[in-house]
Amino acid sequence: MKNRDFKFTIEPWVTTNEELKYTTNIFKLVSRDMKLESEDKEAEFSIVEAPDWMNVIPLTSENEIVLVEQYRYGIEQPTLELPGGMVDPGETHDETAKRELLEETGYAGDTWHYLGNVSSNPAFLTNYTHLHVVENCKKIKEQELDGHERINVHLMPLDDFLEMVKEGTVHHSLVVAAVAKFLLWQRTTVR
Structure with missing residues (x-):
């Protein structure tokens, strides 16, 4: 099986809100509210936005x-x-x-x-x-x-x-x- 033939099957979380919490000289800390629609479940995740x-x-x-x-x-x-x-x-x-x-x-x-x-x-x-x-x-x-x-x-x-x-x-x-x-x-x- 080639990589491009693989189909991901897991349900993605959907971002409902995002808030910048902190900025440094290298990265930004973001709070991301996300929802799993099939289960009507919501959660907050800490995300680090960083350059490549x-x-x-x-x-x-x-x-x-x-x-x-x-x-x-x-x-x-x-x-x-x-x-x-x-x-x-x-x-x-x-x-x-x-x-x-x-x-x-x-x-x-x-x-x-x-x-x-x-x-x-x-x-x-x-x-x-x-x-x-x-x-x-x-x-x-x-x-x-x-x-x-x-x-x-x-x-x-x-x-x-x-x-x-x-x-x-x-x-x-x-x-x-x-x-x-x-x-x-x-x-x-x-x-």
Whole structure:
């Protein structure tokens, strides 16, 4: 069965009212009143309206991957991740991918592939994360980090990185989703 052949059968909730509760520099918190018409059931849901994001899987010609190590404030721990970031207003996810890769790592590549997108967390987030692979990456300049960014760049064999994902050393859910899409793409791509 192909994805486009799948028919969703669950009844959708209908939005009856929406109220902006709080705005930050990155997201908006919205209260959404919704109704399930067949059961005449109503409920209030908290929704986070956020911009789209993107992640890049940057590969060198030696089949090494370029990774970023950063401190993540939510879990109060460092993480090992793919380069990525928020899609800025007026910018496409493709443009963001190229810009973020260069700013965060100093690397650029010449062969880009779009892997599609994933719902960042559809339970309460409105955004998607776009996933890219870029091949033949080389360091062409120094990092250009934002004032609050502290990023260490790591280069390692792709197989070592995949093992770190398997072991849980790499645990950022959007990075793991990108790896899944990458492995599926790799399986169906003749290279």
